[in-house]
Amino acid sequence: MQNKPAIVLTTALALTLGAAFGAQAQDYPSRNIQIIVPYSAGGGGDTVARIVADVLSDELDRQVNVVNREGAGGEIGIAEIARANPDGYTLGVFGYPDNFVLEQTRETSFSFDDLEYLAGFDDMPMGIFASPNSEHTTLDDVRAYGQVNSGSLTVGESGALGLLHILAFADHLDIEVTDIKYSGGGELMNALLGNHVDMASTSSMSHDPIVDAGGTPIGFAAAERMDMFPDVPTFREQGVDLVMGVSRVLVAPAGIPDDVRDALTSALDAISTNETMIRNFENAAIPYNYLDHEAVNQVLEDSNATLTPIIQDNLDQFTDN
């Protein structure tokens, strides 16, 4: 009998909470939404976030603000997204598989399942580019030279995915190369175009500036040739089964209420055919490829399975923590 007040209280609390949650979902969004981008302003991930935020804000009739929270290769910002209040007012945009590579190679406070993946927006393959003065401008040249001169080819990269791509590339060609780290895309470009490294591992977005300055694309790690760059061969058609790229995803912290999630995914589905948005992606040379809630989860699961062995085989290359 003594429990009765407690039960009443709990029921009342549950009802209030239920009402609060119900009200929240019905009204969602009742205030402005913030999108955390774990990189500095001006890069590819930031650009995607801003293009999407612009259209999403019209669709939801609320302001959608992009907040840059860079640091430690994206780790700081992604951790912040994962531990945000799962109420649908804090979302995040970043380039998958940055979170997965970080989580596998460092002691991060987040894991893959701490995030709810709502949609994917692009599919940008990684590529290997030769420097303007390089004598090794085709895959066969690189392989032939690399097999004789182990470790003497230098490949620049900026970021964990760039490194992972180099490791997988070298594995597939059965050669050893020396990776050289740069702290940003600008520095990497400078090193490649100034012939300070033999090759660079970066995304297809850098194609035009590199080729304009005399560099050569050796190949893209894409499943098939890109519409934007029909002249650049894939690794696959050159007999190397390497597909790796970055896909900007919109995420929420895991545990957001189902109806808030549904409100967001249907808004995202609705804007996915918005012509202005698609044109902005094209303008920014970002290959638009919308993946809805279901598709993005399927694609990421598959990709995790492909990446895991590559990362695990090369763990010592990332860090010794």
Next chain:
Amino acid sequence: MELIELLGYLAQPSVFLIVFSGVLVGILVGAIPGLNGAIGISLLLPLTFTLEPQLGLLLLGGIYMGGMYGGSITGILINVPGDVVAAPVAMEGYPMTQQGRAKEALYYSVFSSMFGGFIGVLVLILFTPPLARFALQFGPAEMFFISLSGLIIVGALSGSLFKAAFAVLFGLFISTIGIDMIMGRERFTFGQAELRSGVSVVPVVLGLFCFAEMFLNIGKKSTEQVQYKDQSIARLTVVMAIVRKKFLVIKSSLIGTLIGLLPGVGTTLAVFMSYGEAKRVSKQPELFEKGNPEGIIAAESANNATVGSSMVPLLALGVPGSPTSAIIAGALVIHGIILGPSLFVNRPDVAYTFLYGMLLTVLAMTIIGAVGIKYFSYILKIRMQYIVPTVLVLALFGAYSVRNSLFDVGVAIVLGIFGAVFKKMEVPLAPIIIGVVLGPLIETNLARSMRIASARDLSLPQYLLASPLAIGLLVMVLVLLVIVIRMRIRSARAEEQQGS
């Protein structure tokens, strides 16, 4: 696009209005401690999406130009440089304010900025392609030597050599915190995720220059606070004085231009290099840090000259030379403008409008500065008890805003306490900043050199001295070292003679 047509476009009132607002925003964010051009640009970035690309670019370029100047105003008036590049200006300008020469210092600052900015933009217009190729020659070896030369400059600043050396080492230590770039090892992070990305420069600058100055002011009784008399001075007098120092202006602007070209090195090195060089050649080196306008001329013309030149690799190669120009690149990308050599072929309208429009930003900066100085110096009439809380609040906000991080606010406060103690002990603060900025450059470029050398089966010296440019830079490092040692010996002798 014909030149006439271009000038007609730029002469439109709406274009000038955009440039003018950009510069004004830049000066304001520059003057507020902790905010800088990069932050102003990210705030106004969304606005540019709705503008024509060339107008959007000019708005951002205006903020960049204004931001480089704005930081000096608060530096000169209350010894709180709004930005790291304004630190040397504060070292000369604040003593001038204490002598009642605030307006003079402010005029020196704005007109030197004008000359520097103008030369920088002119170089951008005339020499973009060859300079971009020159910038590309800077690989790990060259970057290593040039960063090293920046450390040597510290020896040229006045004060005790041991205290300056301590300050540099303290700065270098701060720069080692975080995940190291090359090996991926954590250093001094104590398991804190926030420390992994290292301590960023802005909270360090805020702590050392802004919090420390304000903390020291808190304890003072109002009677101890200096009441500044403000002598008036004609603008033309200052302009003529600067023109008489034309070699200093041109040399400082060229130092700014050349170092501003190099990606990652940034303006900090350029500003301190030209300041140190001005002191070396000065006929009155003993007046430096006591209010020598030559220091202001050197620092201001160098930092505004970097605005133009840091855009050179951006426009010619698509390689951004500074964080600010990286954000400008992002804005262009959204407009579908691909940077690089093809820019001048595919979108000459955008490229040339921007190039020549940057001259307008220099004009707008000069007008705002020259007219505004009367109003800026009203800050001196405000009582210290109002300035301290206002500056502290702005600085807290500034420290937070760089990475939206409360942790950075903590860093700024802790360094503020350090800074206050250092000031009491007469440890110079500028070398700390130099250490923080150059530490990672020296380390990563040396590590890269070692990796590339071993990949190519070369010894480290073989790799480092493989190019004529690197050898030239090494010679420069050695010559600088000799010069600094001789300066030291000379000033030690002078002191001895004064003492006896």
